[in-house]
Amino acid sequence: MDQLYGYGLYLVSLLTMGGIFAVVALGLNVQWGFAGLFNAGIAGFFGIGAYTAAILTTAPSAKNLGGYEMPYVVGFLAAMGISGIIAYFVGKICLRLRSDYLAIATIGIAEIARLIFKGETWATNGPRGIAEVPKPFETWPEPWNQLAFLALVLSFVAVIYWLVERARRSPWGRVMTAIRENETAVKAAGKNVETFRMEGFVIGCMIMALGGALMAHYLKFVDPNTADPLLGTFLIWVMLIVGGSANNKGAILGAFLIWTIWSASEILTSRLPAELAIKTAYIRIFLIGLALQFFLQRYPQGILPERRPAVQGDDNRSQKPK
Amino acid sequence: MAEFINFYVIPGFILGSIYALGAIGITLTFGILRFANFAHGEIMTLGVYFTWSLIQLTDLHPLVVMPVAMVLTIMVSLGIDKMFYKPLRAAPVIMLVIASFGMMLMVRSLIQFFWNVQLKTVNPGISMPIIIDDWLRIAPKHIWIILGAVILMFGVHYLLAYTKIGKAMRAMSDSPELARLTGIDTEKVVRTTWIIGAGLACAAGVFLAIDTQVETQMGFRLLLPMFGAAILGGVGRPYGAMVGGLVIGLAEELSTYHWIGDAALLNPSYKQGVAFAIMVLILLWRPSGLFKGKVF
Numbered sequence: 001m002d003q004l005y006g007y008g009l010y011l012v013s014l015l016t017m018g019g020i021f022a023v024v025a026l027g028l029n030v031q032w033g034f035a036g037l038f039n040a041g042i043a044g045f046f047g048i049g050a051y052t053a054a055i056l057t058t059a060p061s062a063k064n065l066g067g068y069e070m071p072y073v074v075g076f077l078a079a080m081g082i083s084g085i086i087a088y089f090v091g092k093i094c095l096r097l098r099s100d101y102l103a104i105a106t107i108g109i110a111e112i113a114r115l116i117f118k119g120e121t122w123a124t125n126g127p128r129g130i131a132e133v134p135k136p137f138e139t140w141p142e143p144w145n146q147l148a149f150l151a152l153v154l155s156f157v158a159v160i161y162w163l164v165e166r167a168r169r170s171p172w173g174r175v176m177t178a179i180r181e182n183e184t185a186v187k188a189a190g191k192n193v194e195t196f197r198m199e200g201f202v203i204g205c206m207i208m209a210l211g212g213a214l215m216a217h218y219l220k221f222v223d224p225n226t227a228d229p230l231l232g233t234f235l236i237w238v239m240l241i242v243g244g245s246a247n248n249k250g251a252i253l254g255a256f257l258i259w260t261i262w263s264a265s266e267i268l269t270s271r272l273p274a275e276l277a278i279k280t281a282y283i284r285i286f287l288i289g290l291a292l293q294f295f296l297q298r299y300p301q302g303i304l305p306e307r308r309p310a311v312q313g314d315d316n317r318s319q320k321p322k
Numbered sequence: 323m324a325e326f327i328n329f330y331v332i333p334g335f336i337l338g339s340i341y342a343l344g345a346i347g348i349t350l351t352f353g354i355l356r357f358a359n360f361a362h363g364e365i366m367t368l369g370v371y372f373t374w375s376l377i378q379l380t381d382l383h384p385l386v387v388m389p390v391a392m393v394l395t396i397m398v399s400l401g402i403d404k405m406f407y408k409p410l411r412a413a414p415v416i417m418l419v420i421a422s423f424g425m426m427l428m429v430r431s432l433i434q435f436f437w438n439v440q441l442k443t444v445n446p447g448i449s450m451p452i453i454i455d456d457w458l459r460i461a462p463k464h465i466w467i468i469l470g471a472v473i474l475m476f477g478v479h480y481l482l483a484y485t486k487i488g489k490a491m492r493a494m495s496d497s498p499e500l501a502r503l504t505g506i507d508t509e510k511v512v513r514t515t516w517i518i519g520a521g522l523a524c525a526a527g528v529f530l531a532i533d534t535q536v537e538t539q540m541g542f543r544l545l546l547p548m549f550g551a552a553i554l555g556g557v558g559r560p561y562g563a564m565v566g567g568l569v570i571g572l573a574e575e576l577s578t579y580h581w582i583g584d585a586a587l588l589n590p591s592y593k594q595g596v597a598f599a600i601m602v603l604i605l606l607w608r609p610s611g612l613f614k615g616k617v618f
Contacts, residue, residue, distance in 0.1 A: 038416055040360070040423060093605050097617060099416050100358035101605065103423075104549045107360075108598040111546060119591045234427050237420065282435040289428035296421055297409045 005143075012146045014263055015256070019153035020214045022255035025239045026160050026248060027207030033246035033306070034173060035200035036180035037095075038103040042208055042236050044110025047227025048086065049079035049209025050216040051117060051124060054133045057217075064130050065123035072136060076213050083209030084202045091201045095194055102201075110227065117224040129223025133216050153214060157252065160207060165248050169309040176200060177246075177308070231285070235262065238292045244302030253304060262288070324457040330579045331572070336464050336533055338571025339471035343526035344544055345551035345563035346478060347519025353495035353558025353616060354515045355411075357418040361402070362523060362548065363541030364429035369395035369524025370531045370540065371437050374444055384444040384528055385466060392524045399520035400513065402429075426542070434538050442536040444528070467529045474525055475564055478518065482560060487514050495558045495616075543594070547574070550597035554604050556615020565612065570597050 024046060031037040039045075053075035060067025070078075090109055094102040117124050124130065137148040167173050178186045179193050187193055216222045226232075235258065243254020262284070269280040295302060344366060351359045372391035373384055380387060406425060410417045451459040482488040487510070494501040494511045502508055523541075530540060551570050555562020574596045577588040588596070609617045 036416070038419055093602055097605070097609055100352070100419055101553075101609075103360075103419055104358055104546075104553075105602070105605075108546050108601065112592075112595050112598060115592060115594060119589065231427075234424070237423065241420070279435055279438075282431040285431035286428050286435070289424045289431070292424040293406050293421060293428075296417055296424075297406075300413065300417065 009143060009146065012143070012150050014260060016146070016150045016153050016218060017263070018256040018259040019150070019157050020211050020218065021236065021239060021259050022157045022252045023153075023160055023214065024208050024211035024236050025243070025251040025255040026157075026164055027204045027211065028236055028240050029204075029245065029248060029251040030164055030167075030200050030207065031204035032240060033248075033251070034168065034176040034180070035197050035204075036099065037197060037201055037204075038099040039106045039201075039204065040103040040233060041106030041108070041110030041113075043227045043232035044106070044113040045083045045087065045205045045208040046212035046215070046232055047110075047113055047117060047222075047224075048083045049212030050222045050226050051130070051212075052079040052082050052209070053213035054130045054216045054222045055123070058130060058133050061125075061130075061132070063128075064125040066130065072134075072217070075217075076210060079209040079213040080206040083212075084206045087202045087205035088198070091198045095197045095201065107233075110233065114224050114227050117227060124224075127224055129221060129226075131221050133220045133222065135217050135220050138220075149218060153218070156210070156214065160210075161248055161252065164207075168248065172196075172199075173309070235259075235288070238288055240302075241292060241300075242295050242302055244304035244306065246306035247302070247304045250302050250304035254302065257303075258288070324459075326579065328457075328459045330575050332460060332464060334572035334575035335568065336467055336529075336571070337575060338568035339468060340526045340530050340533070340567075341544065341547045341551050341571050342564040342567025343471055343474060343522045343529070344548040345555070345567045346475075346560045347523050348548050349552040349555065349557055349560060349563040349615070350491070350495075350515050350519055352552060354491060354498075355407075355418070355512060356498075357415045357422065358549065359519075360419065360422045360545065361425035361429060362519065363543075363545035364426050364433070365395060365399055365520050365541070366523040366527035366530075366544060367433055367538060367541035368398060368429060369520070370444070370527040370536055371433055372524070373528050373531070374437070374442055374536055377444055384532055385470065388525060388528050391528065392521045395524040396517050396520045399516045403512070403516050430538060430542070437538070439538050444531045444536060463532050467533060470525065470529060474522060478522070478560055481518070487511070491515065546594060546601075547571070547597035550601040553601050553609075553615075554611055556611030556613035557617070559611065559613040559615045562611055562613035562615055570600055573597075573600060 024042065028039060028042060031039050055064070055066040056068050056070045056078055057072060057075040058066045059069055086109065090102075090105055094105045118127055135149065136152060137145045139145070140148060175186065175191055175196055179196055183193055212226070215226065239254035239258045240251050241254075242258060243252070244250025265284050269277050269284065272280060344362065348359060348362050351357065351362070369391050372394045373387055376382075376387035376390055377384060402425060406421050407418055410421055445463070449462045451461045452465075453459050482492060490501065490506045490511050491514060493504070493506060494508060498508070501511075526544075527541060530544070547570050548567070551566035552563050553566070554569060555564070555566030574593045577596050578586045578590045578593060581587045604611060
């Protein structure tokens with residue numbers, strides 16, 4: 001019975017983390033799936049969200065900036081706001097140019113964010129990170145606190161899914177798809193391509209920051225590794241590409257699937273002798289990378305391919321892209 | 323003044339020539355294959371680890387075994403191109419960027435698997451700096467690095483300016499369609515691009531390893547300055563990348579000099595931000611770079 005309970009708790013934590021990644025993957029889907037923008041600094045925006053929420057909601061501490069004890073909602077909103085503002089400036093510089101430049105600039109932003117988290121000890125407590133971030137429902141008895149937090153995360157996933165799915169089906173979403181497919185034609189139709197791209201980029205980064213804020217509350221802790229520039233960004237990309245770019249259900253499916261594989265393989269390899277366990281961690285990264293390459297070459301559309309919304313008056317028949 | 327030259331200008335030049343060598347590969351791939359290759363830094367790291375292993379085997383000076391390591395790195399790079407980039411060449415270019423982003427993680431995890439993450443060194447021992455005219459101090463390893471970089475840069479210049487394949491590369495960088503129409507073997511040009519890029523990346527990495535030490539993140543740390551150098555010089559412009567690399571290397575070192583008062587102008591831990599700031603400024607002011615490169 002105890003063992004079963006343990007499995008149950010593991011399942012809950014798996015779903016909670018999967019849900020947080022699903023939020024971030026939905027954010028990336030707005031950028032990449034809708035607008036075709038390459039964000040290589042997901043971890044940076046995620047980290048900005050995590051630190052903002054942590055600093056605003058924690059109790060006073062001598063080690064870091066903070067002690068505002070703000071309500072959770074303020075933390076979430078501020079995380080999204082700050083991330084959105086930074087995204088706006090990055091977008092201003094790079095969105096005129098091809099996606100490669102955005103990729104380079106976002107990876108730069110992520111690196112600098114990490115340097116700041118590490119270096120500005122007065123605000124972030126440096127490499128030791130901010131501890132005792134409050135967690136919603138944490139006073140409830142075990143397992144109900146975990147279940148309630150899971151419910152909170154899943155409701156975030158549901159609400160964001162509903163919002164971005166509506167956006168995708170709206171005229172705004174159609175223009176986005178059109179820009180991705182044929183920019184010149186959209187310009188000819190009189191749409192301001194740069195504004196649409198900017199909207200997609202900023203909204204995506206705000207959703208990513210929300211994911212980061214959720215993670216800070218869930219783990220009750222943030223440190224510069226929360227914004228690990230490679231692994232975080234990379235995993236989210238694999239989730240979206242494998243799940244299906246431009247398909248919101250695909251983004252969610254990919255997030256849960258890849259996180260399950262990632263986490264389960266960690267449990268398997270952790271049973272090996274210590275030295276071997278460290279080595280196999282690298283092999284796991286390699287294999288996930290190989291999976292990404294496989295999907296890019298063989299199934300670039302992912303498990304759930306994009307489905308175009310039906311044209312008005314032509315309901316229930318969605319067109320598949322060529 | 324002596325302090326300024328010895329501890330800021332000379333290290334700036336060393337770092338700059340390392341960036342320059344790395345950035346040549348980035349700018350050539352960007353110009354000819356038309357994508358930003360994120361795995362370039364990891365190729366550099368791989369070259370360093372090949373060199374380290376060869377030193378363990380033969381006990382020779384790093385610069386002696388470096389050519390062998392360059393050949394090995396080039397072979398890996400060509401293999402990666404064949405297996406992972408070539409199948410995507412017909413797809414939208416951004417797919418190649420994603421593939422190279424994944425490749426960055428894959429190469430690094432393999433390096434960590436085979437060589438583990440402990441710090442290593444390729445230096446045979448500590449050598450005393452040479453003192454010229456009582457104030458100018460330069461370490462022998464720095465002379466080697468600058469000499470090596472200058473020789474390699476002249477090699478690139480000769481190849482691009484005087485050989486048939488070099489002209490074909492410049493043609494393809496200017497206009498791939500026209501190049502193909504005139505009967506240039508584009509696959510051969512692509513191969514040569516990888517050969518030059520990987521060879522120079524390996525050399526740049528080894529120079530950095532001689533100057534500092536060997537660790538698995540060294541290539542990734544150079545990625546931003548190298549992109550910065552390539553964009554500053556103008557995408558597709560190898561000479562621009564050389565100038566860009568030197569400018570960024572010098573700017574990074576000089577930014578930590580105590581220009582005003584006694585404290586460093588910029589906290590050295592933010593040195594990496596200098597390359598980024600230069601890149602942002604050039605993108606705002608003149609996206610084609612100093613040498614009128616391409617803008618996509």
